[in-house]
Amino acid sequence: MKKLTVLSGGMGGARFLQGLLHGITTGALPGVDADAEVTVVANTADDWWIHGLKVCPDLDTVMYTLGDGIDPERGWGRRDETWSAKEELAAYGVEPTWFGLGDRDIATHLVRTQLIDAGYPLSKVTQALCKRWLTPAWGDRVRLLPMTDDRVETHVAIADPESPSGRRVVHFQEYWVRLRAEVAAETVVVVGIDDSSPAPGVLDALTDADLVLLPPSNPVVSVGTILGVPGLRDALRTTAAPVVGLSPIVGGSHVRGMAEQLLASIGVEVSAGGVGRHYGARSAGGVLDGWLVDERDADQVADLEQSGIRSAAVPLMMTDHDATAAMAAAAIGLVGR
Numbered sequence: 289m290k291k292l293t294v295l296s297g298g299m300g301g302a303r304f305l306q307g308l309l310h311g312i313t314t315g316a317l318p319g320v321d322a323d324a325e326v327t328v329v330a331n332t333a334d335d336w337w338i339h340g341l342k343v344c345p346d347l348d349t350v351m352y353t354l355g356d357g358i359d360p361e362r363g364w365g366r367r368d369e370t371w372s373a374k375e376e377l378a379a380y381g382v383e384p385t386w387f388g389l390g391d392r393d394i395a396t397h398l399v400r401t402q403l404i405d406a407g408y409p410l411s412k413v414t415q416a417l418c419k420r421w422l423t424p425a426w427g428d429r430v431r432l433l434p435m436t437d438d439r440v441e442t443h444v445a446i447a448d449p450e451s452p453s454g455r456r457v458v459h460f461q462e463y464w465v466r467l468r469a470e471v472a473a474e475t476v477v478v479v480g481i482d483d484s485s486p487a488p489g490v491l492d493a494l495t496d497a498d499l500v501l502l503p504p505s506n507p508v509v510s511v512g513t514i515l516g517v518p519g520l521r522d523a524l525r526t527t528a529a530p531v532v533g534l535s536p537i538v539g540g541s542h543v544r545g546m547a548e549q550l551l552a553s554i555g556v557e558v559s560a561g562g563v564g565r566h567y568g569a570r571s572a573g574g575v576l577d578g579w580l581v582d583e584r585d586a587d588q589v590a591d592l593e594q595s596g597i598r599s600a601a602v603p604l605m606m607t608d609h610d611a612t613a614a615m616a617a618a619a620i621g622l623v624g625r
């Protein structure tokens with residue numbers, strides 16, 4: 289296999305990509321060429337215009353992670369970061385003071401915003417930023433594509449006794465960063481998704497792939513939003529490539545993030561099997577050929593197989609690059625020709 293395509297959200301997706309690339313370069317992935325190319329189709333519905341800057345969390349987390357500029361503890365933003373601009377904005381009383389924009393990170397948003405204001409589409413802007421972050425380490429073997437060039441934003445409706453309607457809608461970043469996803473998400477609305485179209489290269493990256501991987505990213509606001517871009521589901525349904533995913537839910541809860549709260553808001557069972565069935569078997573109009581669950585969820589394999597999705601239970605904790613590469617190898621083994 290030479291062409292792998294990965295639908296990625298933020299931290300879970302970026303961590304998986306590190307292990308996948310480690311597996312490729314160490315030859316640990318069965319049937320994958322050492323010079324295989326990886327195309328990442330990243331979620332952009334977390335994007336947020338703040339202080340006049342366009343912040344693209346999932347694009348930047350993948351870009352910084354694969355370019356070794358990420359802050360490894362936080363899993364977002366830059367290593368060796370300083371916060372002077374953030375402190376100065378707070379001193380002026382400019383909201384939101386709760387969103388951590390670091391000085392180094394702001395440079396990325398300034399470059400991106402200038403290029404967007406000059407009329408370049410997000411995909412071209414991302415390509416330009418990746419010249420710094422991906423090219424030195426990966427040449428043109430790793431491509432990072434936004435799912436769409438159109439503006440799409442995830443907003444969350446939450447209960448709010450103070451408001452006349454009893455609810456309030458907040459941007460996903462406020463829900464996640466300020467509210468820490470500690471309030472129930474009544475509804476998740478992805479504004480603009482229905483009018484969006486796949487960014488250049490995205491559909492080809494799915495139809496021309498030898499393998500499509502769904503890493504353990506959030507099935508609602510990361511992979512879910514990518515699949516929500518018109519045309520993407522169909523491309524997954526029709527590609528000749530096997531499509532295999534890895535469960536972000538282990539032992540009945542998410543490893544990190546807020547998948548539990550958001551799955552509840554769309555009525556999907558918070559379980560490895562529940563998410564797999566939510567994506568659905570390709571033979572039944574869904575997008576999956578295979579779905580890996582953690583060993584703790586081995587009892588859910590039979591049900592998944594019943595619903596037409598090949599399944600296996602393997603260790604799914606991305607404790608280090610070798611562990612993650614083993615997960616990728618198991619995913620390939622599950623659907624390999």
Ligand SMILES: O=c1nc2n(C[C@H](O)[C@H](O)[C@H](O)CO)c3cc(O)ccc3cc-2c(=O)[nH]1
Nearest residue numbers: 298299334344345348364365386387388465
């Ligand atoms: O928990 C936080 N996450 C922060 N994130 C993470 C972000 O909320 C998540 O990475 C995604 O939106 C969800 O995957 C940032 C990401 C950026 O690209 C830029 C700034 C931030 C700031 C924060 C923050 O202050 N707190």
